[in-house]
Each structure stands twice: as C-alpha cells, then as structure tokens.
Amino acid sequence: MTADFEAEARALRERYPRGTTALIPILHLWQGKEGYVSQEGIERTARVMELPPAYVESVLTFYTLFRREPTGRYRIQVCKNLSCMLQGADETIAHLARRLGIEPGETTPDGLVTLEAVECLAACDEAPAAQVNFRWCPRLTPEAADRLIDALAQGDAEVVRRYG
Amino acid sequence: MGEIEIVLKDALAPGMTRLEGYRAHGGYRALEKAIAMGPKEVQDEVTRSGLRGRGGAGFPTGRKWSFLPNDGRERWLVCNADEGEPGTFKDRYIIEKKPFMLIEGITIAAFAVGAHNAAIYCRGEFLEGIELLEAAIAEARSAGLLGKNILGSGFDLDLWVYRGAGAYICGEESALLESLEGKRGMPRLKPPFPAVAGVYGLPTVVNNVETLATVVAIIEGGAEWYASMGTERSPGTRVFSISGQVRRPGNHEFELGTPLSELIAAAGGLGEGRTLKAVIPGGGSAPILTPDQSDLPMDFESLAKVGSMAGSGGVIVLDDTTCMVRTSLRLLQFFAHESCGKCTPCREGTEWLRKILVRVETGHGREEDLGLLEDVSNNINGNTLCALGDASVGVLLSTLRAFADEYRAHITGGGCPLAPVASMSAAAAGPA
Numbered sequence A: 001m002t003a004d005f006e007a008e009a010r011a012l013r014e015r016y017p018r019g020t021t022a023l024i025p026i027l028h029l030w031q032g033k034e035g036y037v038s039q040e041g042i043e044r045t046a047r048v049m050e051l052p053p054a055y056v057e058s059v060l061t062f063y064t065l066f067r068r069e070p071t072g073r074y075r076i077q078v079c080k081n082l083s084c085m086l087q088g089a090d091e092t093i094a095h096l097a098r099r100l101g102i103e104p105g106e107t108t109p110d111g112l113v114t115l116e117a118v119e120c121l122a123a124c125d126e127a128p129a130a131q132v133n134f135r136w137c138p139r140l141t142p143e144a145a146d147r148l149i150d151a152l153a154q155g156d157a158e159v160v161r162r163y164g
Numbered sequence B: 001m002g003e004i005e006i007v008l009k010d011a012l013a014p015g016m017t018r019l020e021g022y023r024a025h026g027g028y029r030a031l032e033k034a035i036a037m038g039p040k041e042v043q044d045e046v047t048r049s050g051l052r053g054r055g056g057a058g059f060p061t062g063r064k065w066s067f068l069p070n071d072g073r074e075r076w077l078v079c080n081a082d083e084g085e086p087g088t089f090k091d092r093y094i095i096e097k098k099p100f101m102l103i104e105g106i107t108i109a110a111f112a113v114g115a116h117n118a119a120i121y122c123r124g125e126f127l128e129g130i131e132l133l134e135a136a137i138a139e140a141r142s143a144g145l146l147g148k149n150i151l152g153s154g155f156d157l158d159l160w161v162y163r164g165a166g167a168y169i170c171g172e173e174s175a176l177l178e179s180l181e182g183k184r185g186m187p188r189l190k191p192p193f194p195a196v197a198g199v200y201g202l203p204t205v206v207n208n209v210e211t212l213a214t215v216v217a218i219i220e221g222g223a224e225w226y227a228s229m230g231t232e233r234s235p236g237t238r239v240f241s242i243s244g245q246v247r248r249p250g251n252h253e254f255e256l257g258t259p260l261s262e263l264i265a266a267a268g269g270l271g272e273g274r275t276l277k278a279v280i281p282g283g284g285s286a287p288i289l290t291p292d293q294s295d296l297p298m299d300f301e302s303l304a305k306v307g308s309m310a311g312s313g314g315v316i317v318l319d320d321t322t323c324m325v326r327t328s329l330r331l332l333q334f335f336a337h338e339s340c341g342k343c344t345p346c347r348e349g350t351e352w353l354r355k356i357l358v359r360v361e362t363g364h365g366r367e368e369d370l371g372l373l374e375d376v377s378n379n380i381n382g383n384t385l386c387a388l389g390d391a392s393v394g395v396l397l398s399t400l401r402a403f404a405d406e407y408r409a410h411i412t413g414g415g416c417p418l419a420p421v422a423s424m425s426a427a428a429a430g431p432a
C-alpha cells in the first residue's frame, strides 16, 4: 500500500523545491494511501523532507483534515455551521450518529464509516452540505443520509464509484 | 442597479470547464489584449476601474499591485482560494464552473505585476475543484497560455495549485503564506506586508479568486465600462452568496449598491408565512442588519456606515423562527475552534464566550452573563494580531444590541423560547 510512497514523495519534493512547501502535499499523499497519518507516516515523511519527526507532527496537528486515528473507508463530513444549521444540519448529524452508533469524530467498528461534524464547506446553497471522501454530497437530510449509508453498506457500484 | 452577470456569465454553458468551451465564449481575448497593452497599461486599467478586493477587506486592487518594491527581487502572485467564511460559496462556484477564467485572470495579473511564479492556495476540501484546476492548467500549458513565452510575448509564468489541509485561519493572507511554506498556518506580525516580504520572503501579491476573475472582465470591457456600474466608491458588480432561510439559496451577481431586499428576492424570498428577523450581510464575521435596513445599498461604504461590513459577500438570511443566542453560539463555536491560539484575547476570549453562550442557550444563564458577554467581547475587539479576533464578536455584539430582550428571556425563562433545548444535538452545543 505504501510501497510507492518514497518515490512519489520525492517527486513532490522536486515539484515544490523551496522551503518546506512539499510537506503538506506529502502528508496528503500518505493519508491518501493509509486513510490517516500514523506514526510511521510521520517518520517516513520526516525522512523524505529531512526534518525532525516532531516538526512534521507539529504541522500535521494544526490542520483538521489530517487524521491521527485509523479512519473508515468512507469519511463523511457534515457541515454544522450556521447556514446548514438553519436547514437542519443538527438533525442530520444526530440522526447519523444514532444510526451508526458513534459520535462525530469516531469510526464504526466495521471500519466502514467515519463521521465528522465540520465547519462551513462553502456549499451553503446545498444545505445541509456534506462530503464523502471529499466528493460533494449535497442536501444531506436525515432521509438522504439513510439512503447514503444503505448504499455504502451494500457496496452499491454507482455510489462506490462516486465516493470510493 | 440590479442583477448583472459578468463574472458568472455563461457559468453554466456546456463545455465551460474545457479550454475550447471557454474560448468559444470569448475566453483568452482579455489576455491577448493585455499582452498588446503591456504590463503598465494593464495595471493602470485595473487601478482606474476602481476594483476593490473581494476577499473581505475591499482593498483597491490596483493600489495593492503598486506596493511591490522595485528592487529587482523575484515576485510572486498567490491566489487565495481558501474560502471558509461561513455563508460564502462563490469562489468554489467560480473554480468549479469557470476554472479558465480564474487562470486567465491570474495570468493577466502576473503579467501586470511581473510575477513569473503563481500559486492557487485551495482549501483542502476543494478536491474536485483542485482536480479541475489541475486539468485546466495542463490544457492551458499545452496551448501556450501558461509556461514559457506565453502567446509569443516573451512572458513566462509557472502556475501550480496547492491543497490546504483544513484551517479557516489560512484564509488570512499571512497565515496562508505560512501554510504555503509548509508550516502551521499562523498569521504573521505585520508589517512587513506580503508586498514586501511574502512567500519565501519575496514580494508577493495575494488576491482573492473573484478579484482575479474580475480582472479578466475589466481588461476585456475596459475600466470606464466597469466603473459605470455600481457606486462611485464601490464600482462594478460582485457575486453574493445568499443562503440561510431563503427558498432558493445560491450565487447571484449584482451591481454593488443594489438594495438588500433585491438580493433576498433573487434567492426566492422567505419561506411561507415567515418574516425577516435579521441578515448577516458579509459572511459570519459581519455584524447583523435588522429588517428596517432591508433597503440598505449593498456596497462597501453603506455597510461600513451602519457598523457592519461587506466582508466576503456571504449573505445569511434569518427568519422569525431562528434564535439569536443559538446563532451567536454556533458562530462562537466556529471562531473558538478556528482561533490559531497565537494571541491570548482571541484564544481565551472566544472559548469563554462560547461557554457563556452555551449556558445561556441551555437555560443556565445568570443575571450578569449579558454584561460579561459584552465585556469579554470588548476585550477581544481591536486587541488581536489578526482580524479573526474582531470577526469573532461581530454577530454577538450586534445581536446583544438588537435582540437584548431575546437574550434576557433565555435567562429569566430558563432556556430558549424558540427552540427546545432537546433539539440541539450534543455536536451543536459542544462541551459546557
């Protein structure tokens, strides 16, 4: 899974040669493969960047998109900010939490879904706005959320293609 | 005054995300014209158009460009596509619908200021937009519209897209530059401003997505044409993102100075049987307007004059079913979460305000809490390193004034008169 990491990471360092600019792209690269950034991810990134692991970790922990815990196959981010709240986002988040049996920030025991309640996604016209694996998932009402989870659980080919 | 599409023109035309489609709708005529004019003329044209930045502060774009020192150092242009201001979704729309207009605008601006390097800093959630931009950049490069010797002019420009990783504060330009250098995105002490010491310490122009897209229209149509729209000190059009309790939320482009009521009408008006309670006119950082201000002209001066701000152009409409305490609470949770922690009033103050608002909203408010909210807010306002501090108390202070009775009713009545506490999920309330 992470076998090609070294070569790809070095290519990123060449693409962004100045300062430590390549660091965030390399962390995205690792997270894209592993789903989160483990201690191994930090250490291997540090080696490519020739930086202390503690520095890599200090940057990593500043940014909310980087996860430090194992993450589900589908990372569902539902916006809880004002425009979405006004269109029922709290209900969607509470509904998903109940249905999945987890709190926002957690992952289902089967590793299928990580649920997150996030800040404004710049999609307030499609409230309650959401993303699944960074693909747009507009108007996620509680009913739409049920349909989404059903489709993900059944491995619905179309849904897997869209969010996979 | 009214709805006019300049930046949003043909946004939904088929093929607009491909070079051929963009060119079929007049794309890249402006770049050809700019090259024929030369850098100085382009800069003068933008200055004469009166264009003001669309990122939040409304700073005149031509003037910003003129601040770059003439000291022979390499220059950079950075496009701010970190759009995260609550209620704002215009930059994402421009990126996803008209990526080439943004790229053309960046190319013209870089040509005008003599930058051979440019970056688009996109928020990390914009993965779909980033993919579109990367494909568009590749197409533009193979057509000779980016890279070496653009359109045979001798001008070179290398442009890349950078993916952020989730931090509202990285929209603040100096935090953005820190992040672009691979660091924690914390605002820098200013001066020096980015024009003097920006990315990698080099002279840098930071402009918003919509600002740069607008440059294309200005070069194509001319400064006089552009300045004939809008008001004298807020010329032209701007894209307003209208959301909240309206029937058809969406982006609409209006002449600056168009009355607020026309914007609300364009978004389908309020729901059946609802009445207007308040409007946040410039993203979650902007103090609210009340229904008696429905006809206020939406331009930089008019909004500043009434104590609010044009901000990001995000217009959030609230109707009579919405609780103002809960509205403030939601925004304070956001600001407390997004505070970078570098300065104490913002780091500590936003968290205290959030806690006090939780107790007021959930019926545990105390007599002295209203004074406390005001006091803590005033200790943040004007006392922080970057504008996030002031932003965090805009809605709170303005609702404390306009809806004092509603705050008081929460305390005397032991809870929210509008929304039963049970309907607020744990995620919405946050820890007490």
Ligand SMILES: Cc1cc2nc3c(=O)[nH]c(=O)nc-3n(C[C@H](O)[C@H](O)[C@H](O)COP(=O)(O)O)c2cc1C
Pocket (backbone or CB within 6 Å): B052, B053, B054, B055, B056, B057, B058, B059, B061, B064, B080, B081, B082, B083, B084, B085, B168, B169, B170, B171, B172, B173, B174, B206, B207, B208, B209, B211, B212, B386, B387, B388, B391
């Ligand atoms: C907390 C904070 C967040 C900001 N977020 C953004 C943003 O997401 N996009 C943006 O263009 N400007 C944002 N700004 C404003 C930028 O600092 C900067 O003024 C702007 O990018 C300049 O571009 P303009 O001159 O074209 O408006 C933010 C400012 C602050 C203080």
Ligand code: SF4
Pocket (backbone or CB within 6 Å): B169, B186, B187, B338, B339, B340, B341, B342, B343, B344, B346, B347, B384, B385, B386, B387, B388, B389
């Ligand atoms: S005002 Fe807040 S966000 Fe800005 S530098 Fe200070 S702590 Fe950071």
Ligand code: FES
Pocket (backbone or CB within 6 Å): A079, A080, A081, A082, A083, A084, A085, A119, A120, A121, A122, A123, A124, A125, A127, A129, B086, B087, B088
């Ligand atoms: S408030 Fe939810 S996307 Fe903006």
